Amino acid sequence: MLHLGDFERGEEDIRALTECPVEFVSGNNDFFSGIPKEKILHIGKYTVMMTHGHRYSVNYSTDIIREEAKRNGADIVMFGHTHVPSIEFMDGIWVINPGSISLPRQPGRIPTFIIMDIDSKGEAHFTLNYVKENRWQRL
Secondary structure, eight states, X not given: OEEOSOOTTOHHHHHHHOSSOOEEOOOXXXXXXXXXXXXXXXETTEXXXXXXXXXXXXXXXXXXXXXXXXXXXXXXXXXXXXXXXXXXXXXXXXXXXXXXXXXXOSTTXXXXXXXXXXOTTSOEEEEEEEOOHHHHHHO
């Protein structure tokens, strides 16, 4: 699981809810966490840049974050901050925002997350998922 920031000192709670390893980057609400602001991971044949996004003006455009991904040699950049889900492919870079499970901001405000799947040919696929209301209330 990749968490893109604003866990607000709840990283141990998040780890306890999952049955898999969790990678975190800190967000603008994660003061004094000691968690890195960015990480570069290698997933399959892909280089993935994880960041919260607030330092790249993502509320206005993904141009700056996409350029930073290129500078870091990333094929995929994943960010949060806007709490609005998006999956886009531009200039050879996947730009991914899973939205938010706890504070969605897109129209309808349905909690979202994205699953990245690597197929048998090594290609990445991204699926936007919506959390059903009854499932959300159990968390």
